[in-house]
Amino acid sequence: MTAMNMIEALNSAHDVMMARDDNVVVMGEDVGFFGGVFRVTAGLQDKYGRSRVFDAPISENGIIGVAIGMATYGLRPVAEIQFADYIYPGFDQVVSEAARIRYRTAGEWYVPLTIRSPYGGGIFGGQTHSQSPEALFAHVAGITTVIPSNPYDAKGLLISAIESDDPVVFFEPKRIYNGPFDGFFDRPVTPWSKDPRAEVPEGYYTVPIGKAAIAREGQALTVLAYGTMVHVAIATAEANGIDAEVIDLRTIVPVDIETIEQSVRKTGRCVVVHEATRTAGFGAELSALVQERCFYHLEAPVQRAAGWDTPYPHSLEWAYFPGPIRLGTAFKKALED
Amino acid sequence: MADKIERRNRPALSLHVPEPDARPGDEPDFSRIQIPAAGSVPRPDVTAQPAETHPLCFTMVRVLDDEANAVGPWDPRLDPDTLRRMLRDMMMVRAFDDRMYRAQRQGKTSFYMKSTGEEAVAVGAAHALDREDMCFPTYRQPGLLVVRDYPLVDMMCQIYSNRGDKLQGRQLPIMYSDRAHGFFTISGNLATQLPQAVGWAMASAIKGDSRIAATWVGEGSSAEGDFHSAMTFSGVYRAPVILNLVNNQWAISSFAGIAGGELTTFAARAVGYGIAGLRVDGNDPLAVYAATLWAADRARSNLGPTLIEHFTYRKEGHSTSDDPAAYRPQGAGEKWPLGDPIQRLKRHLINLGEWSDEQHESLQTQLSTEVRAAQREAEKQGVLVASTIDFPHDVRTMFEDVYAEMPWHLKEQQAQMAAELETKRK
Numbered sequence: 001m002t003a004m005n006m007i008e009a010l011n012s013a014h015d016v017m018m019a020r021d022d023n024v025v026v027m028g029e030d031v032g033f034f035g036g037v038f039r040v041t042a043g044l045q046d047k048y049g050r051s052r053v054f055d056a057p058i059s060e061n062g063i064i065g066v067a068i069g070m071a072t073y074g075l076r077p078v079a080e081i082q083f084a085d086y087i088y089p090g091f092d093q094v095v096s097e098a099a100r101i102r103y104r105t106a107g108e109w110y111v112p113l114t115i116r117s118p119y120g121g122g123i124f125g126g127q128t129h130s131q132s133p134e135a136l137f138a139h140v141a142g143i144t145t146v147i148p149s150n151p152y153d154a155k156g157l158l159i160s161a162i163e164s165d166d167p168v169v170f171f172e173p174k175r176i177y178n179g180p181f182d183g184f185f186d187r188p189v190t191p192w193s194k195d196p197r198a199e200v201p202e203g204y205y206t207v208p209i210g211k212a213a214i215a216r217e218g219q220a221l222t223v224l225a226y227g228t229m230v231h232v233a234i235a236t237a238e239a240n241g242i243d244a245e246v247i248d249l250r251t252i253v254p255v256d257i258e259t260i261e262q263s264v265r266k267t268g269r270c271v272v273v274h275e276a277t278r279t280a281g282f283g284a285e286l287s288a289l290v291q292e293r294c295f296y297h298l299e300a301p302v303q304r305a306a307g308w309d310t311p312y313p314h315s316l317e318w319a320y321f322p323g324p325i326r327l328g329t330a331f332k333k334a335l336e337d
Numbered sequence: 338m339a340d341k342i343e344r345r346n347r348p349a350l351s352l353h354v355p356e357p358d359a360r361p362g363d364e365p366d367f368s369r370i371q372i373p374a375a376g377s378v379p380r381p382d383v384t385a386q387p388a389e390t391h392p393l394c395f396t397m398v399r400v401l402d403d404e405a406n407a408v409g410p411w412d413p414r415l416d417p418d419t420l421r422r423m424l425r426d427m428m429m430v431r432a433f434d435d436r437m438y439r440a441q442r443q444g445k446t447s448f449y450m451k452s453t454g455e456e457a458v459a460v461g462a463a464h465a466l467d468r469e470d471m472c473f474p475t476y477r478q479p480g481l482l483v484v485r486d487y488p489l490v491d492m493m494c495q496i497y498s499n500r501g502d503k504l505q506g507r508q509l510p511i512m513y514s515d516r517a518h519g520f521f522t523i524s525g526n527l528a529t530q531l532p533q534a535v536g537w538a539m540a541s542a543i544k545g546d547s548r549i550a551a552t553w554v555g556e557g558s559s560a561e562g563d564f565h566s567a568m569t570f571s572g573v574y575r576a577p578v579i580l581n582l583v584n585n586q587w588a589i590s591s592f593a594g595i596a597g598g599e600l601t602t603f604a605a606r607a608v609g610y611g612i613a614g615l616r617v618d619g620n621d622p623l624a625v626y627a628a629t630l631w632a633a634d635r636a637r638s639n640l641g642p643t644l645i646e647h648f649t650y651r652k653e654g655h656s657t658s659d660d661p662a663a664y665r666p667q668g669a670g671e672k673w674p675l676g677d678p679i680q681r682l683k684r685h686l687i688n689l690g691e692w693s694d695e696q697h698e699s700l701q702t703q704l705s706t707e708v709r710a711a712q713r714e715a716e717k718q719g720v721l722v723a724s725t726i727d728f729p730h731d732v733r734t735m736f737e738d739v740y741a742e743m744p745w746h747l748k749e750q751q752a753q754m755a756a757e758l759e760t761k762r763k
Contacts, residue, residue, distance in 0.1 A: 025543060051543045057573060062532050062566030069473075069536020069550075072521070075543065077536075089562065096526045097533070103738045105514045105522045106505050110741065142739050165741045210744065254744035 004200040005192040006177045009151035010040045010116075013158035014078065016204050018048050021076060024162060026053045027063060028080025028116075037082055038118055038177060064090035064115065068098050071113045076162055084119035084171060085131045098167040099142030114161045114168050119147075120228055120275050121312050121321055122175035122185070130312035132227075132276035137169045138253045138285065144168045144209060145252045149176065149230040150197035153250060156207025164209060173227035181228055182235030183323040212256035214263070218245035221334055222263040224272045224286050226252060229322070233273055236327040244271075244331060252282055257289065264290050268299040269334045273327055278306035300337040305330035355594030361662060365669040372674055375402035375621075376409020383634045387613045390643075394604035394614040397648060400623035405684035411627040413465075417691040423464055423622050424682045424692070425700060427456035430480045431679065432704040433489065436712055437496055441510075441657045445720035446496050448510045452477045454620070454652030454670055457678035458553075458583050460484055461625030466551055466633060471541075473521040473534035473552035476511050477583065485518045489708060493715035500729045501718035510721075527558035531567035531580065538571070538578035538636075549577040549636040551629075556603050556646075557588020560596045568610040568644070575641035579632045582606075582644060583619065585651035590664035604646035612642050619649030620675040622682050648675070726761055 004012065017024045026041055026048075032055040035042030045053040056063045060081055067077040081087045087094075094115070102110040121130035137145045144166055148154035154172065161168035175181045179191045192198035215225075216234045220243040223233045230248045237244035245263050249255060264270050270290050272283040287302045305327045313320055358366040373396050380398075381389045400407050407414075415423075434451040441449040452459070459480030466472070472481050482492060494501030496510040504514060514522035521537075524530055534552030541548050554564055559582050571578050582603050586593050597603075607614025613635060617628045625647060632643035652670030654661045661669075686692030719729050736743060736751040743751070 025540075054574075057566075057569050059562075059566045059569060061562050062535075062570050065529060065532025065563055065566060066536035066539060066570050069533035069538075070540040070543075071536075072533065073471075073537045073540035073544075075540045092526060093529060093532070093563075097524060097529050101522060102741070104504065104508050104512070105516075106503060106507065107738050108503075108514055108516045109522060144740070254740075254746060257745060 001199045002202055003193045003198045004151045005179070005198065006151050006154050006172065007038060007040055009155040009200045010158055010172065011042060012200065012202065013155040013162070014041060014044055015047070017159055017162045018044065018052065020204065023075045024078065025070065025075050026078045026080070027056050027067060029056055029058055029082045031055060031080050036080060038174065040116070041080065060086050060088070060090035061093060064093040064098070067113050068093060068101070068111055071111045072101065072109050076112045078114045078116060078162060081115060081117040083125070083129050084117040084133050085128045087117055087133065091136070094137070094143065094167070094169070095140050099140050102166070103142060110165050111167045112165045114158070114170055116158070116170045116172060118174035118177070119171040120173045120175055121317060122181060122228065124314065124317055126314040127311045132274065132307065134171055134252055135276055135280060135282045138282050142167070143253065145171070146209060146250065147171045147173065147226045147252060148250060149173065149215070149227055149248050150180070150195070151192055151200050152197050153207050153213070155200055156205050157209065157250065159204065160206045160209045163206070168209070171227070175228045176231065180231045183232035183321070183327070184235065185318050185321070185323070207250070210251045210254045210256060212250055212259040213248045214245060214259070215248040216244065216246040218243040218267070220244060220267060221269040221271065221331060222247060222267045223331070224249060224260060224270065226250065226274070229273045229275055232322070232324060232327060236324040236331060239324055240328050240331060242331050242335070255286070255289070257293070260286070260290065261293055264294040265297045268297050270298070271303045271305060271327070271330045271334050273305045273322060273330070275307050275322060277309045278304060279309050281306055300334050303330040303334045355592070355599050357592035357594065357665065359666045359669070361664065361666060363666050365666045365672045367672065367674050370674060373397050373399065375399040376411070378409070378411065380410035380631070383631055383638065384640060387607070387611055390613040390615060391608045394602055394607055394616050394646070397616050397618050398624045398628055399618040399621055400627060401621045401681050401685055405681050405688055407623055407685060411624060413623055413627040413630060415623070415626070417686065417689060419464065420682065420686055421692065423460055424679065424686060425704070426460045426480060426483050427622065427679050427682065428700060429483050429704050430456045430460065432701070432708045433479070433483070433492070436708045437493065438657065440496070440712070446498070446510050447721055447723070448657055449496065450476050450511050450656045451653050452479060454673065454677065455583065455585055455649045456480055457622035457625050458581070458619050458647045458649060461622040462551060462581065462629040465626045465629035467548070469519065469548050470633070471519045471521065471537055471548060471550045473530035473537070473550060474523060475527070475530070475553050475555060475583070476523055477555070478553050479511065479513070482513060482515070482518060482520055485520070487515055487518045487520070489711035490714045493712060494718055497715060497718070497720045498729065499715070499719035499721070501715065502729070505730050505734050528554050528561035528563040530554070531563050532570060535567045535571045535576045535578050538576040539574050542574070542577055547637065549579070549633060551579040551581065553581040553583055555588060556582060556584040556586070556593050556598060557591060557596050559603060568606065568612065571642035572610045572612045575639065577636035577639070578642045579629065579636060580642055580644045582646045583649060584646050585649050587651045587655070587665070589655040589659055602646060604644060607644040612644060614644045616646045616648060618675055619647030620673070620678045620681065622678055650675070726758060732758060
């Protein structure tokens with residue numbers, strides 16, 4: 001075990017898989033010699049050579065299209081999209097191609113492709129380096145969407161994603177690359193090294209796709225969260241003395257419905273949170289699922305706490321970000337009736 | 338902006354929207370098309386620098402002259418058996434098209450697309466490629482499957498979406514897929530296959546394989562970003578791929594000018610990307626063969642991609658869903674100055690003393706019989722019937738292959754659908 005931050009854990013996942021499987025190749029903008037703008041692929045080109053780790057032209061459409069072709073050849077490409085906000089030029093290749101090739105060929109071809117991308121705000125990235133587009137991918141049949149919230153899960157889930165025979169969109173909450181962020185932006189940053197979830201095995205292990213984790217046990221209220229918001233939800237519960245159970249979904253599609261149902265049946269109250277814009281966000285799906293399946297256990301309406309339905313504003317970041325006040329309000333509302 | 342914008346003393350701007358030379362009611366007009374004499378274009382060495390090929394992007398590689406004799410440095414000097422087989426394959430594509438077009442008109446399937454007039458593009462290329470090379474086609478290259486002896490019955494079962502359709506009725510007719518025949522699943526989205534072909538070729542190079550990839554795109558969809566991504570990536574990584582751009586002059590009702598065809602040739606795009614480029618008489622199967630072989634040899638020698646523009650004409654409608662009489666002069670295809678690929682190769686073989694009208698007639702009859710027999714066989718497994726819930730495939734298969742393993746929400750929906758059908762059947 002070594003203490004690793006998210007970046008080191010993700011780097012280690014690449015390293016482990018590239019050593020285990022010659023078919024794993026890494027491609028993306030600046031991922032080669034430089035090791036990526038967030039350093040996730042640092043040292044890999046040196047270790048595995050230029051034909052397995054290389055820089056790509058600034059063309060997300062090309063990166064994803066080319067990676068699909070590589071996957072149909074038999075490779076297991078890991079494509080980095082530098083920021084989730086940049087993924088849209090490749091969206092057609094994800095939706096109409098990666099997601100559909102197994103289906104339209106009745107399994108003759110499939111696409112073992114991992115698309116990694118840093119997402120979310122909290123780093124003063126402005127409109128084009130802060131978005132959370134996970135709901136767009138959750139809506140696409142055939143895509144698995146994974147979002148880790150800590151170094152241990154990040155490594156184990158990325159290894160599972162690379163080993164998956166289906167296309168996986170793997171969103172990395174960039175605000176917590178270097179340390180867990182509880183949403184109190186005015187407090188000092190804590191590094192991962194002080195956190196037990198940063199104890200990461202150096203070798204191979206997996207965290208299963210489609211399985212949520214209970215990040216904090218509680219009796220009063222269920223909070224459904226993923227990524228950075230897991231930490232904000234826990235901090236909000238603690239700051240308000242609320243005995244909330246925080247579920248870290250880890251995979252949003254396929255979502256771990258059993259864990260959600262068990263928790264909501266126990267607490268009778270539910271808040272769904274995400275950083276993405278509220279309307280038609282993944283929280284809407286979660287809220288509908290809870291309502292459909294746990295209605296008679298619910299003591300109060302399901303609440304949503306999310307980003308506002310606006311673009312991510314640069315200077316107003318902390319007014320946009322769904323921090324402890326917005327979450328606290330939602331928690332209290334869910335506890336009212 | 339209520340007030341008129343004050344204009345400086347400058348001329349008013351106007352928008353240019355390209356228009357074809359002739360519309361319905363006009364005489365077909367191909368006078369603007371420049372056709373160099375067959376044999377007039379030099380053949381650079383396969384190892385030439387890309388720049389050496391760039392003048393070829395503005396002319397046209399042609400082998401068969403107006404008398405159907407093979408001339409010039411691009412003559413591939415094929416033996417008569419190969420020539421006869423190419424002729425047979427093109428004729429088979431046409432016979433198949435005619436039969437399946439009719440089946441669609443008889444209501445046996447929802448949709449069909451013919452390759453009429455463009456048969457040489459796929460057939461010529463497939464003969465020049467190795468059987469193991471991987472093809473990423475559009476819907477107008479069924480010739481690849483015909484050359485590679487894919488069973489006609491399997492093609493027809495796909496068209497009928499019937500019990501014999503190995504794609505389980507999931508794809509629109511003619512969107513074939515067959516891994517064993519090196520024929521990648523066709524996408525209705527257009528041009529997405531180009532970066533995929535480049536990626537496949539790059540993977541082949543990464544693994545030290547010797548197989549190359551070839552892909553096709555229409556001139557219309559070459560305006561997609563995917564085309565330009567493919568050009569960039571293939572050039573940058575010197576991918577062993579052949580990028581075929583089939584300029585058949587029409588994208589449904591939009592003429593090539595709407596895709597940029599008025600500005601320069603499509604082959605000329607190779608110049609800007611610094612890759613090898615060729616422009617070929619697409620109705621000349623020998624020119625298509627020779628250009629493909631040149632590009633394949635080049636790719637196999639690690640010298641990277643070639644863009645080949647195949648200059649041809651879409652003789653019929655885009656598909657069974659449009660009527661070309663609504664947007665271009667009737668009979669335009671008959672006046673296409675590059676003629677018909679089947680007639681040209683037929684004449685060439687006759688010139689060589691290797692073929693005759695009688696043989697041609699008899700082959701025509703034989704192919705037609707073969708296609709009819711295949712059709713009878715395919716129809717034993719059903720045809721597409723629209724208004725029924727007696728589906729050709731187990732409806733539960735609808736939920737398979739979305740993921741490698743069916744997740745809970747699809748299992749639930751599968752059960753829900755089964756119940757829904759039970760209700761309907763009662």
